[in-house]
Amino acid sequence: MDYVNLIIAALGGYLLGSIPFGLVITKLGGLGDIRDIGSGNIGATNVLRTGRKDLAFLTLLGDAGKGGLAVLLARHFMGDQAALIAGVAAFAGHIWPIWLSFKGGKGVATYIGTLLALNWIVCLLFCATWLIVALLRRYSSLAALSAATAAPVFAYIWSGVALSAACAILSLILFYRHKDNILRLLDGTETKIGGDKTAKSES
Numbered sequence: 001m002d003y004v005n006l007i008i009a010a011l012g013g014y015l016l017g018s019i020p021f022g023l024v025i026t027k028l029g030g031l032g033d034i035r036d037i038g039s040g041n042i043g044a045t046n047v048l049r050t051g052r053k054d055l056a057f058l059t060l061l062g063d064a065g066k067g068g069l070a071v072l073l074a075r076h077f078m079g080d081q082a083a084l085i086a087g088v089a090a091f092a093g094h095i096w097p098i099w100l101s102f103k104g105g106k107g108v109a110t111y112i113g114t115l116l117a118l119n120w121i122v123c124l125l126f127c128a129t130w131l132i133v134a135l136l137r138r139y140s141s142l143a144a145l146s147a148a149t150a151a152p153v154f155a156y157i158w159s160g161v162a163l164s165a166a167c168a169i170l171s172l173i174l175f176y177r178h179k180d181n182i183l184r185l186l187d188g189t190e191t192k193i194g195g196d197k198t199a200k201s202e203s
Helices: 003-017 021-028 044-048 053-078 080-095 108-118 120-137 140-158 161-177 179-187
Strands: none
Touching: 003 053, 003 080, 021 044, 021 053, 044 053, 053 080, 053 108, 080 108, 080 161, 108 120, 108 140, 108 161, 120 140, 140 161, 140 179, 161 179
16 A cells, blocks of 8 residues: 555645635636625535526536546546545545635535546435435435435445445535534524525525
C-alpha cells in the first residue's frame, strides 16, 4: 500500500471539494454573497431562492462535479483505493471548506457526484430513493436522509464492503449536517418542497 499516494488523494480531494461553487457562481452572477440570502447555505437549494434557476443548476453541477472529478482523477493516477479516499475527502471538503472557515454546504449534491463516479448503479438507487421519498412526503431533507440511510446497504449489495464503508462515513456526516432539519422534522416545522422559499430549512 502506497501511503504517499493515499495522502495525496486525500489532500487533493479535500481541496477540490472545498471549492465553494455556490458562492463563486452567485458572486459572478451579480447576486453578492449567497451566505446573506435565505438559509445562508452555499448549496444549490439556497441559490435557487434567489430566483436564478440557471445559477442554481450551475451550482448543482459544480458541487456534484467536484466529488466525481476527485474520484476519477484519483482512480486514474492512483487506483481504486485512492479513489474512495479522494471521494470521502472531497465530500468533507464541501462540508468543511478551508476557504470559508470550515463552514460549507450540506453535501447532497457532492454525495451524488461522488457516488456516480464510484458506482453509477448505487448512485441511481440513491437518487431513486430520494425521488420516491420526496414525491411521497414532500420533504427534501427527509428524502436526503432516507437516501443516505439506504446508500451503505445499496453499496454493500452492488459493490462490497469498501464502498459500503465509504458510504457509511458520508451518510454519518450528512446526518450531522442535517441535525437542525431532523429536529424540525420531529417537531413538524420543517418546510415542505414548494413551501416558503424564505425559510431557513433545506436539505
